[in-house]
Amino acid sequence: MELLKSKILTEGKVLKDDILKVDAFLNHQIDPVLMDAIGKEFASRFAEQPVTKILTIESSGIAPAVMTGLYMNVPVVFARKQKSLTLTDGLLTAQVYSFTKQVNNQIAISSTFISEQDHVLILDDFLANGQAALGLIDLVQQAGATVSGIGIVIEKAFQDGGEKLRDKGFKVESLARIKSLKNKTVDFLDDTREVINE
Ligand code: G4P
Numbered sequence: 001m002e003l004l005k006s007k008i009l010t011e012g013k014v015l016k017d018d019i020l021k022v023d024a025f026l027n028h029q030i031d032p033v034l035m036d037a038i039g040k041e042f043a044s045r046f047a048e049q050p051v052t053k054i055l056t057i058e059s060s061g062i063a064p065a066v067m068t069g070l071y072m073n074v075p076v077v078f079a080r081k082q083k084s085l086t087l088t089d090g091l092l093t094a095q096v097y098s099f100t101k102q103v104n105n106q107i108a109i110s111s112t113f114i115s116e117q118d119h120v121l122i123l124d125d126f127l128a129n130g131q132a133a134l135g136l137i138d139l140v141q142q143a144g145a146t147v148s149g150i151g152i153v154i155e156k157a158f159q160d161g162g163e164k165l166r167d168k169g170f171k172v173e174s175l176a177r178i179k180s181l182k183n184k185t186v187d188f189l190d191d192t193r194e195v196i197n198e
Contacts, residue, residue: 001175003037004153005188008176014184018156019100026125026153027060038175039067042123042151045173046072049148050119053077055140057096057107057132060125064153068123077114079107079136092142096135100128107135109143116144127152127174130161137170149173156181157189 011024025031042064051072056065057079069076080087090111097104114120120140124132133150140147147170155162155174158181165172180187 001037001041003034004176007031007034008154008186012186014181014186017182018159020154020156020178020181020186022154026063030063035063035067038064038153039069039071041175042068042121042173043071046121046149046151046171049121049171051121051148052118053114053120053145054123055079055109055114055120055136056123057081057136061123064125064151065123068121068151072121074121075113077109079109079139081105081107083108092139094135094138094142096131098131107132107139109139111143114140114143114145118143118145119148120145121148121151123151123153125153127155127161127165127172128159130164133161133165151175154178 007025013021015021025034051074053074054065054069054076056062058081062078065076087108087110091108092111093106093108095104096107122133122136137147149171150165152174155177157177157179162172177189178186179189
């Protein structure tokens with residue numbers, strides 16, 4: 001997706017050989033025009049799949065997921081990482097280990113919002129080792145629902161999350177796939193251009 005790639009190149013920062021900072025438009029400040037385009041793009045990439053719900057995880061998955069929900073005309077559920085005072089009914093939970101942060105998070109959704117009839121599109125901002133996506137798949141399966149596919153805004157293709165999910169047979173669509181972040185350079189799977197760091 002060209003708009004996303006040019007945003008990464010102009011406003012992203014390569015922090016380390018494996019970390020891309022995108023808080024100017026995705027992880028902290030949010031660019032609504034870009035989110036709108038992302039929603040439209042996911043809706044078109046999953047137009048052939050039956051989708052009755054979108055499932056994401058707080059916090060940075062929510063903005064792209066809501067815009068996709070708008071274009072696909074389906075509700076959006078987000079898994080919580082923090083305990084909620086009101087999230088008490090029929091909790092479904094899964095463990096998600098973050099390699100980036102080296103912590104185990106429990107994620108949870110209420111079983112009220114995903115049922116056996118649902119076809120669920122899973123969306124997230126980043127795909128690295130795939131732990132978040134696997135946790136979300138676990139929640140969908142616990143609910144007895146079907147995973148329609150997995151949409152990712154930025155896939156770090158040099159980590160093995162994408163391969164793990166595709167090997168399991170899931171349709172994974174990533175809007176930007178990064179081959180490498182070495183030497184302060186964002187190398188996409190289909191071409192190479194440099195990030196302008198200040
Ligand atoms: P995984 O789920 O694919 O295994 O990824 P990992 O544990 O490595 O990621 C944990 C958190 O770090 C996630 O955010 C993920 O989006 C984020 N992350 C991973 N790689 C990068 C990166 O290169 N750049 C940025 N900016 N984030 C990355 P989170 O903790 O759930 O945060 P948030 O959604 O609340 O913002």
